[in-house]
Amino acid sequence: MIEDKNPQRTSIAQLGEFGLIDHLTKNFEINQPSTLKGIGDDAAVLDFKDKKVVVSTDLMIEGVHFDLAYMPLKHLGYKAVVSNVSDICAMNAKATQITVSIAVSNRFPLEALEELFAGITLAANEYKVDVIGGDTTSSQKGLIISITVLGEADEEEITYRNGAKATDLLVVTGDIGAAYMGLQVLEREKQVFQVNPNSQPDLDLYTYLIERQLKPEARKDVRTLLHALEIKPTSMIDISDGLSSEIMHLCKQSNVGCNLYEDKLPLDPQLISVCEEFDIDSTTVAINGGEDYELLFTIAMEDFEKIKANPNFSIIGHMVQESEGIHLVTRANTKIPLKARGWNALTE
Numbered sequence: 001m002i003e004d005k006n007p008q009r010t011s012i013a014q015l016g017e018f019g020l021i022d023h024l025t026k027n028f029e030i031n032q033p034s035t036l037k038g039i040g041d042d043a044a045v046l047d048f049k050d051k052k053v054v055v056s057t058d059l060m061i062e063g064v065h066f067d068l069a070y071m072p073l074k075h076l077g078y079k080a081v082v083s084n085v086s087d088i089c090a091m092n093a094k095a096t097q098i099t100v101s102i103a104v105s106n107r108f109p110l111e112a113l114e115e116l117f118a119g120i121t122l123a124a125n126e127y128k129v130d131v132i133g134g135d136t137t138s139s140q141k142g143l144i145i146s147i148t149v150l151g152e153a154d155e156e157e158i159t160y161r162n163g164a165k166a167t168d169l170l171v172v173t174g175d176i177g178a179a180y181m182g183l184q185v186l187e188r189e190k191q192v193f194q195v196n197p198n199s200q201p202d203l204d205l206y207t208y209l210i211e212r213q214l215k216p217e218a219r220k221d222v223r224t225l226l227h228a229l230e231i232k233p234t235s236m237i238d239i240s241d242g243l244s245s246e247i248m249h250l251c252k253q254s255n256v257g258c259n260l261y262e263d264k265l266p267l268d269p270q271l272i273s274v275c276e277e278f279d280i281d282s283t284t285v286a287i288n289g290g291e292d293y294e295l296l297f298t299i300a301m302e303d304f305e306k307i308k309a310n311p312n313f314s315i316i317g318h319m320v321q322e323s324e325g326i327h328l329v330t331r332a333n334t335k336i337p338l339k340a341r342g343w344n345a346l347t348e
Contacts, residue, residue, distance in 0.1 A: 082216050
């Protein structure tokens with residue numbers, strides 16, 4: 001496909017705020033019965049009847065959470081929705097609506113925002129969430145995206161971080177660490193490009209890792225899978241900041257300790273191969289890398305038989321008394337205190 005060297009650039013100032021809103025939101029459809037009124041009034045109107053409502057919000061800032069040197073705007077829009085839906089999945093609830101707010105500088109033409117909203121629309125359709133409002137404003141420095149997500153669940157379904165017991169098993173979905181290594185590959189190729197702008201990266205060996213970084217998916221299926229297995233998690237959290245950080249959150253909220261087993265960590269073969277290429281320890285990546293958006297949860301010991309052979313889940317440890325602390329048990333059967341070395345948004 002031949003790249004257009006002179007793409008159309010329509011100034012968003014031509015449309016004005018309300019014209020821009022109308023233009024960007026015209027493709028959003030209402031699918032949820034709980035949405036009585038979406039975009040177009042001073043506030044959305046929702047009706048959840050006897051369901052409990054769960055709400056979460058996230059902020060993504062250019063230069064902090066994403067780099068447009070290798071993050072396509074369509075992927076960014078998709079990922080922004082996914083990261084929020086994942087928080088609702090981590091409550092064992094179903095995401096139903098989102099609001100989308102953006103602050104944008106004048107370096108972005110209308111066509112760039114169309115790409116961003118194409119990704120948002122794609123994710124909204126994939127996860128069956130209604131876009132019901134938001135805000136647009138100007139930015140002095142690049143692009144800022146804020147999404148608020150609402151969801152619903154029966155009261156007895158909702159899972160918090162504070163319900164783990166000292167004998168519970170620690171379970172994770174999918175595999176972990178791939179998104180972090182995808183980021184390392186993209187950062188390396190960016191540096192190569194800065195030295196030699198004529199270089200063309202060959203990313204065929206890294207497709208899975210890059211997809212996990214640029215187009216992650218929220219585990220909306222887990223709620224249904226657990227329900228079919230007749231398992232109610234005792235605590236749950238999503239892996240956005242890194243496994244070690246999330247384990248610390250569960251332990252702190254539930255007043256328990258944990259033994260995490262190195263040989264039980266689910267690692268994709270491509271992750272192991274690329275860690276060797278980068279000379280990085282795969283265990284370090286698995287426990288500290290973020291943005292996998294897998295779910296980490298605890299279950300009662302008596303549910304072991306129900307989950308042990310399921311390919312969607314890996315039992316990676318067990319909870320212990322708080323006084324025993326939080327440890328990584330190595331392949332050599334050595335206990336190492338686990339530190340929260342995942343993503344910290346406030347570090348320099």
